[in-house]
Amino acid sequence: MSNLKRAMGVVLTAAAVTATAACGSSDNGAASTTTAAPMTTTMAATSSAGDAMGSGSGVTTAADVFGPNCKDLPQGSAAGGLTAMGPQPVATAASTNPLLTKLVAAVSAIPGLADTLNTTDNLTVFAPADAAFAALGDAKFKELAGNPSALAPILQYHVVPKRYDRDGLIAAGKVQSLNSAGGDIAIQGSGDNLTIGGAKVLCGNIPTKNATVFVIDTVLTPKA
Numbered sequence: 001m002s003n004l005k006r007a008m009g010v011v012l013t014a015a016a017v018t019a020t021a022a023c024g025s026s027d028n029g030a031a032s033t034t035t036a037a038p039m040t041t042t043m044a045a046t047s048s049a050g051d052a053m054g055s056g057s058g059v060t061t062a063a064d065v066f067g068p069n070c071k072d073l074p075q076g077s078a079a080g081g082l083t084a085m086g087p088q089p090v091a092t093a094a095s096t097n098p099l100l101t102k103l104v105a106a107v108s109a110i111p112g113l114a115d116t117l118n119t120t121d122n123l124t125v126f127a128p129a130d131a132a133f134a135a136l137g138d139a140k141f142k143e144l145a146g147n148p149s150a151l152a153p154i155l156q157y158h159v160v161p162k163r164y165d166r167d168g169l170i171a172a173g174k175v176q177s178l179n180s181a182g183g184d185i186a187i188q189g190s191g192d193n194l195t196i197g198g199a200k201v202l203c204g205n206i207p208t209k210n211a212t213v214f215v216i217d218t219v220l221t222p223k224a
Contacts, residue, residue, distance in 0.1 A: 058124065058163030058212050060205040062086060066166065066192050069099060069129070069202035069215065082207065089118035090125060090211035099203065099215050102133045123211035124160040124175070126185075126196055128219045136219065153179045157222040160185075163212055166194060166205050182222025196220075 062082035074081040074096075085093035091114035095104045117123075156179035169175065174184040185197040194201045199218035206213040 058122070058165050058168050060165045060207040060212050062207060064165065064205040064207070065203060066194075066205060067201050067203040067215070068192070072099060073097065073203065086207040086209070088209055090123065090208040090213065091115075091117040093206075093208040094127065094213070097206075097215075099129045100127055102130045103127055118210070121210050122161070122163040124162065124164045124169075125211050125213045126158045126160075126199070126220060127213055127215050128158070128199075129202055129215050129217060132199075132217055132219050153182060153222050154219075157182045157185075157220050165212055169196070169214075170194070177222075179222050185220065 065082060070082075074084075077083045080096035080098055085096065088096075091104075094100050095114075097104075157177045159178050160175050161178055162175070164172065164175065169187045170190060172187060174186050176184055186195075188195045192201075194204060196214060196216055197218075197220045199216035199220060202215045202217050204214040206215065
C-alpha cells in the first residue's frame with residue numbers, strides 16, 4: 001500500500017497541470033502554494049480510515065441513487081447505467097457516466113491517475129458535472145492550467161478518504177477532504193435536497209466498487 005500512497009501523490013501532482021476542468025477554480029484567482037507533499041501524507045490516512053470502517057459502510061446500490069439528473073444516466077445494465085457502474089472501480093465507472101465527460105477527459109490525460117483512483121479503497125468522490133466546468137470560463141481554465149500548485153489542493157478537496165452514502169453525510173454534518181487545510185465541507189439539507197459545500201447534488205449515492213460518487217453542480221473551492 002505504501003507504493004500506492006506515493007503514486008497517488010505523484011499522479012495528482014501531474015494531474016494538477018491538465019485536470020483543470022475536473023478540479024475547479026478560486027473566485028479571486030489567487031494561487032495556492034500547497035504542494036503535493038501533504039497530499040501523499042493525507043493519502044496515507046485513506047487506507048487506515050477505510051480499514052477501520054469496514055467494507056460495507058457507505059456502500060450503495062442502484063436503488064439508493066437520488067437527484068434530478070439521475071434520469072439522464074443510461075438505464076439498467078447499459079454502459080454508464082447504475083447497474084453497470086456498481087461493480088466497476090470509480091475511474092472506470094466514471095468513464096461511462098455521461099454527466100462526467102470533462103472530468104473523465106482530464107483524468108485520462110494523466111498517465112496513472114485512473115489506475116490509482118481505481119485501486120484506492122473506500123473513497124467518497126464529489127464530482128463536478130460538465131456544466132460546472134463550463135461556468136469556469138476559458139480564461140480561468142488557462143490560468144489554472146498554468147499553475148499546478150493552485151490546482152493540486154483543489155483536486156484533493158473533491159475526494160474524501162472515507163466512504164459515505166447520503167445518510168452518512170447527513171449524519172456527519174461536515175466532512176474533511178484529502179485537502180484538510182481547505183476546511184471542512186458542510187453537508188446541508190435532507191432527502192433529495194442535499195448540498196455539499198453549497199453545491200447541489202445532481203445525482204448522488206452512485207455506486208462503484210471502491211467509492212460512492214456524488215455528482216454536483218459547482219466546483220468546490222478550498223479555503224487554502
